[in-house]
Amino acid sequence: MIDTKGKVYIVGGGPGDPELLTLKAKRIIESADLVIFADSLVPPEIVEFAKEGAQVIGSKELNLNEIMELELSAVREGKTVARVQSGDPSIYGAILEQMRILDQEGVDFEIIPGVSAAFAAAAVLKSELTVPEKSQTVIMTRMEGRVAMPEGEQLKDLAAHGCTMVIFLSITRMTKVVRELTSSGYTEDTPVAVVYRVGWPDELVIRGTLKDIANKVRAAKITLQALIIVGDAVDPGLDAAGAVSHLYSADYTHRYRRGSGTQASGNGKG
Numbered sequence: 001m002i003d004t005k006g007k008v009y010i011v012g013g014g015p016g017d018p019e020l021l022t023l024k025a026k027r028i029i030e031s032a033d034l035v036i037f038a039d040s041l042v043p044p045e046i047v048e049f050a051k052e053g054a055q056v057i058g059s060k061e062l063n064l065n066e067i068m069e070l071e072l073s074a075v076r077e078g079k080t081v082a083r084v085q086s087g088d089p090s091i092y093g094a095i096l097e098q099m100r101i102l103d104q105e106g107v108d109f110e111i112i113p114g115v116s117a118a119f120a121a122a123a124v125l126k127s128e129l130t131v132p133e134k135s136q137t138v139i140m141t142r143m144e145g146r147v148a149m150p151e152g153e154q155l156k157d158l159a160a161h162g163c164t165m166v167i168f169l170s171i172t173r174m175t176k177v178v179r180e181l182t183s184s185g186y187t188e189d190t191p192v193a194v195v196y197r198v199g200w201p202d203e204l205v206i207r208g209t210l211k212d213i214a215n216k217v218r219a220a221k222i223t224l225q226a227l228i229i230v231g232d233a234v235d236p237g238l239d240a241a242g243a244v245s246h247l248y249s250a251d252y253t254h255r256y257r258r259g260s261g262t263q264a265s266g267n268g269k270g
């Protein structure tokens with residue numbers, strides 16, 4: 001157990017654009033004595049906010065023990081640590097094992113949420129991921145790789161829902177992704193968008209369908225740091241006529257507003 005006032009912040013560093021850092025994340029990076037950032041996915045601009053004299057270390061070549069040793073020795077000296085991860089730490093952030101060790105060592109820690117690449121990509125695509133009458137569900141998942149998928153979570157199982165799907169960590173297995181998605185749930189003309197390095201200067205968007213997206217990705221030579229978003233939600237020609245939320249409809253009444261020609265009712269949800 002560490003008897004100290006030092007603290008670890010596990011900070012969501014967002015997708016890459018420093019302006020997508022939360023004010024809290026920026027404040028913590030600015031005040032930390034030690035900043036350890038996931039430099040495979042987080043650009044150095046994010047940690048440029050570190051104060052003068054702070055130690056700033058990239059973690060891509062370090063293993064968990066080495067990272068935790070750095071964190072624990074700083075905390076033992078009463079220092080503040082910002083462990084900056086990409087996007088939001090709760091999505092494929094591998095934070096559970098860090099938190100277990102911090103708990104075992106009695107170290108005070110806090111998680112600062114961040115903008116996931118999923119939401120930054122939706123913004124770049126100008127897409128609503130939950131489109132009325134099309135998809136009211138978003139599945140965030142990945143293709144099985146070295147990490148085995150739990151029972152019932154293979155892409156083909158999830159594809160059966162036909163809803164909006166955001167696929168992380170899978171761009172190198174595009175052909176297999178397409179095969180699994182089309183084996184159940186999605187047709188070949190289902191819209192797909194691949195967003196490479198959203199929020200970085202070389203950000204790239206590739207749009208297509210399940211029929212042609214694998215070839216387009218191969219032609220663009222994208223092999224890392226990309227998201228695959230599947231479903232009608234990313235159809236650039238989506239017809240708004242059938243996809244209007246009740247929430248702001250003139251004749252829809254809810255708790256906060258009486259619609260034209262209706263009785264007050266509803267739960268306020270669009």
Ligand SMILES: C[S@@+](CC[C@H](N)C(=O)[O-])C[C@H]1O[C@@H](n2cnc3c(N)ncnc32)[C@H](O)[C@@H]1O
Nearest residue numbers: 015087088092116117168169197198225226227
């Ligand atoms: C270990 S996961 C981390 C996800 C992160 N926690 C988040 O919420 O965005 C890494 C994967 O997230 C996606 N990713 C992370 N940053 C990205 C970015 N700037 N643009 C596109 N995809 C990104 C890619 O699929 C990448 O393989």
